[in-house]
Amino acid sequence: MNPSSPMTALLDELALAVGPAHVLTGDAIPPQHCTDWFNAHTHRPLALVRPGTPDEVARVMAICHRHRQPVTPQGGLTGLVAGATPNEGDVALSLARLNGVEEIDPAAGTLTVLAGTPLQTAQEAARAAGLLLAVDLGARGSCQVGGNIATNAGGNRVIRYGMFRDQVLGLEAVLADGSVVGGLNKMLKNNAGYDLKHLFIGSEGTLGIVTRAVLRLHPLPQSCHTAWCTLPNHDTVVRFLRHAQAALGGTLSAFEVMWPDFHELVTTRVPDMRSPVAAQGLQVLIEMEGSDTERDMAMFSSMLEAAFEQGWLLDAAIAQSLKERESFWRLRDAVSEFPLMWSPYCGYDVSLPIGNLGRFVDELQAALRERFPPCEHVHFGHVGDSNIHVGVHVAAAHGPFPEAEIDACVYGVLRRYGGSVSAEHGIGQHKKAYLGHSRTPQELALMHTLKQALDPHKLLNPGKVLA
Secondary structure (H helix, E strand, O other): OOOOOHHHHHHHHHHHHHOHHHEEOHHHOOHHHOEOOOOOOEOOOOEEEOOOOHHHHHHHHHHHHHOOOOEEEEOOOOOOOOOOOOOOOOEEEEOOOOOOEEEEEOOOOEEEEEOOOEHHHHHHHHHHOOEEOOOOOOOOOOOEHHHHHHOOOOOOOHHHHOOHHHHEEEEEEEOOOOOEEEEOOOOOOOOOOOOOHHHHOOOOOOOOEEEEEEEEOEEOOOEEEEEEEEEOOHHHHHHHHHHHHHHOOOOEEEEEEEOHHHHHHHHHHOOOOOOOOOOOOEEEEEEEEEOOHHHHHHHHHHHHHHHHHOOOOOEEEEOOOHHHHHHHHHHHHHHHHHHHHHOOOEEEEEEOOHHHHHHHHHHHHHHHHHHOOOOEEEEEEOOOOOEEEEEEEOOHHHOOOOHHHHHHHHHHHHHHOOOEOEOOOOOOOOOHHHHHHOOOHHHHHHHHHHHHHHOOOOOEOOOOOOO
16 A cells, blocks of 8 residues: 555544454454444455544544545444445444443443443443343343444333333544534433434434443342233233233233244254243243232233233243243244244334234235245244334345345335335345335435435445445
């Protein structure tokens, strides 16, 4: 490289900002920073930059802004929509060194954390203080808080505690030009003008890079009761959901539904997976968290007995130990085995009004079988918060994997039901062509206006979210 070239000047300035050891180029860049979870997009960035403080993030962005250098922010690299995959020639900005819990304030019920901190680290710090960081994801050990905020992550407890957006009281973010905005607010009520943190929550790093956040904490549950239930159809599932919400008085924390295609696949083809029930139908994993073990167990059992009396439940098993509870959740979380069993496959993360979910799945299953006769599919998800996941596999023996055709089939059915193409995973690169299925032209125009205002040179995470 020419010592006097603009590229050399850029890399030299970045090395001065964060230290030469934290600007990697060429073969020194670890492979995971060049691709996505499915290895569908692979581009080596110009450089991997690893700032260690929020001030270093600001300096890096100021340098890149002067050089008009595009930047791809990267968190734990657990995303499923290629939202953190760099384009050729981008600088990849890793937040992994921006790591640590800065403060827990028991009186305010808050945790202040740097954006590169793994979610599990933040959860454990809260638990050590006798408090709960409520959002929980299967990737908790590797996903980072900043990435969770940037994608407005959901997970298993949304039905009770809400999305990640609902856990953020304040945040700090670095804009495309290196300026720092936001405030580390600890108050539940703060109506002083625009609540600017919402510009960055769910924006996937296209409007700014989150560097710090103040997260809301909750009382730590003292009891947990879990059951695996079988029901005949989706309409009955909805009745059971509303019954459980009414009977458990706000303590319902998870309501996971698995259609028969999912249940059959994981119990017959994933090693060491056994169903806790014998009956066939829609499977529901339901969990409550409370403050009094005996009282909560009585409430939980009474709720289930009433559901049996109504004829809603075909079968049910209550976890009698932590080991049994964990086995229930392992069955639900067997989705992590799909890349090993099904590669290649398409995964979808959609949401619809809860009452339409059953009809959507029926129509989609019929459409998939008609369009791709040898395909396998699964349907499962949180449902209590209107979110289901769809997996589709077509064996390689039947020709090239028809990803684009499967996308069109799934999102075509979804559009007829007025659903969202992303419930919790974000848009990234994979879904941006279908964003218009879920947003009006006026909404899309406003998104472009915000992008132009905050990042007029389109330097932050280019090619993501907006086409």
